Amino acid sequence: MGQNSSCQPRFGIHGEVPGHSYSRGLAILHRHAKAGGPDVSGTRFVPCPMVGLWxxxxxxxxxxxxxMLxxxxxxxxxxxxxxxGFPWGDIAEATAGAWCISDGNPDxxxxxxRQIAEHFxxxxxxxxxKHL
Structure with a gap:
């Protein structure tokens, strides 16, 4: 999924998600659709081997x-x-991690x-x- 995505849902700080974050994602999708499809060569996912609620x-x-912003x-x-990650999922890919989509630059x-994954x-x- 992470290697073949051209845009992911944006979630910011709870209660402070700016509307432009959503509109920017839609603009990226629109641009890719008009060009005949997304260039996903600049998409990378770096996993963090953990699952939880943050x-x-x-x-x-x-x-x-x-x-990230x-x-x-x-x-x-x-x-x-x-x-x-999703603690209640029963799939091998249920892990935390960071995605970045660049404008066709995989490096x-x-x-x-990697920077975001290491920080996380x-x-x-x-x-x-913390749970009871």
């Missing part, structure tokens, strides 16, 4: 989301997304996705939801 109002997660302003970066996408891994204990 709430974006947590200060550590908030900082990560803000980093800043990276999306870099030239050539079209989309940066984070997969939390840039891999670098950005580093904050995993501070950012995870």
């Amino acid at each position: 709430i974006t109002t947590n200060p550590a997660m908030r900082k990560l989301v803000l980093e 800043a990276l999306e302003r870099e030239p050539g970066v079209l989309s940066v997304s984070l997969a939390h 840039q996408a891999k670098t950005v996705a 891994w580093a904050i995993r204990e501070d950012a995870r939801t």
